[in-house]
Amino acid sequence: MVDVILGLQWGDEGKGKIVDFFAPNYDIIARFQGGPNAGHTLYVGDKKVVLHQIPSGIFHQNTVNLIGNGVVLDPVTLKRECDTVASFGIDVRKNLFISERTNLILPTHRALDKASESSKGDSKIGSTLKGIGPAYMDKTGRNAIRVGDLLDKNFTSQYIKLRLKHQKLLDNFHFNEDISAWEDEFFEALEFLRTLNVVNGEYFINNHISQGKKVLAEGAQGSMLDIDFGTFPFVTSSNTISAGVCNGLGVAPQKIREVLGVTKAYCTRVGSGPFPTELHDEQGEELRKTGNEFGATTGRPRRCGWIDLVALKYACMINGVTQVVMTKADVLDAFESLKVCTTYNVNGEEKAEVPFQMTRVNLEPVFQSFKGWNQDTTQIKKADALPEDMTQYIAFINKYVGAPIRYVSNGPGRDQIVAL
Structure with missing residues (x-):
């Protein structure tokens, strides 16, 4: 199971x-x-x-x-x-x-990630520059080195062959950074990896x-x-x-x-890309500040906005979600009013579907307003103690997305979670 x-x-x-x-x-x-x-x-x-x-x-x-x-x-x-x-x-x-x-991420994967992202100018996708994309490209290109290869006597020749391929690509990007220190770290870490299960x-x-x-x-x-x-x-x-x-x-x-499926009580996004409900005003800044919305991996400030139920229902559909966990509900404690996106206005037509390419259409979110609960919920342990306005907010989302919210997280602590 x-x-x-x-x-x-x-x-x-x-x-x-x-x-x-x-x-x-x-x-x-x-x-x-x-x-x-x-x-x-x-x-x-x-x-x-x-x-x-x-x-x-x-x-x-x-x-x-x-x-x-x-x-x-x-x-x-x-x-x-x-x-x-x-x-x-x-x-x-x-x-x-x-x-x-x-599959292993090599130092040259990180270099390729950095070189590729730098070359895109205004078209950057907001990569974390960890070498993820290039590593998956080698996987689908059938060039990757895998953990099991560490135990093979030909590992070093495999590594050199792939590194030379990467170097040719880096030369095309005119990437001249010295990554020898990355390689020293990498080979030291490989020795450690060989000792694991x-x-x-x-x-x-x-x-x-x-x-x-x-x-x-x-x-x-x-x-x-x-x-x-x-x-x-x-x-x-x-x-x-x-x-x-x-x-x-x-x-x-x-x-x-x-x-x-895990969703915040609102929306955030790091890096570039479409974000229909993004807030560029004081409320967006308040969400960022109250929710401490800075990337755990990159430290970058997260873009913040109201919850997008069109996208959330879509995600529940393609995943076959049976239960929803709502996190950071306590971040909304101080808001007098809340909004949820229920449809998109796409090129002048109201729709409740995620478009093929958000960047190619004129898309505006259509919101429904809710009264905020305006009280501290961080100490609540039982569902029947949640504010009525909060339960109404949750009930509306339940009905819209067609998957029940079973848990609400009301703080960062392990014990700050309420079963509904």
Whole structure:
């Protein structure tokens, strides 16, 4: 049995905390896509930890954590994270496993990412410059080096061959930066990676499933950044939706049971790309300030706006969402009035569908207003104690998207979550 937790917006929905909250109910937490462009924030006691590669169940001693084949892995980031996790007394060699089919991010992937983004000028997509796109391009181009290749005697020649290919591309970009320090770090991290548990991921996870173990598949980024169904070309390079679980871990579709979609009570986006409900006024700034909306991976200020129910319903549809978790509801505590986008005005015609290319149409959000609850909700533990105006806001979203909101997160703490 596999349950899935994934983002329903443009990432940054607070998935890390939600996975951490549910982790004790599962035997295995498995990342199925993405790379170090993810930033999953957890609180261990009163200490903030941001994980980029390691699954968010790592701080639960009896939980197995698997990095699946759909992930692209930066050994340097992984080593750094493992050192952080070890400082909390967690033995990663006991409960962290990596699929041998997981693709590696090379230093030259990072260089290609930087060179490519710099060349785009005003057409930048807002890449995190972590080498994600070039690494996935090598995967689909059948040039990639995978974790299992580390154990092969021909690894060094494989690396040199791919590096030379990358160098030719970098020469075309006139990229002259010295990345020798990156390479030194990379090879040091590879030695560390060789000491970890490298497994045949698909057999590993299916054997556990056949033994009755419960698996929680953890997504990175968000559904609106999906390479096929997101706001292309301003998207990530992997399938962030529930379908990505199957090819990112090697499990069959019928093994998936629940799909838990995570959404903020409002919307944010980092980097470039369409954002219909974005606010450029004082309310947008208030959302950013109150919600501390700065990227966990990049530190960049997030663009903020009202919740977009057209996009949210679309994301619930393509993922087959069975339950919704709403995060950061407490950020709206101080607002006297709220808005939700219920349709788009597309080239003068009102529509409730996400267009093929948002950037090619004249699109304006159509809003419906709600009364804010105007009180502190951060200490509330039970659903019946939530303000009436808040329950009405939630009920409207429930009805619109056709998937029930089962949990509301009302603060960053592990215990700040209300079951509805």
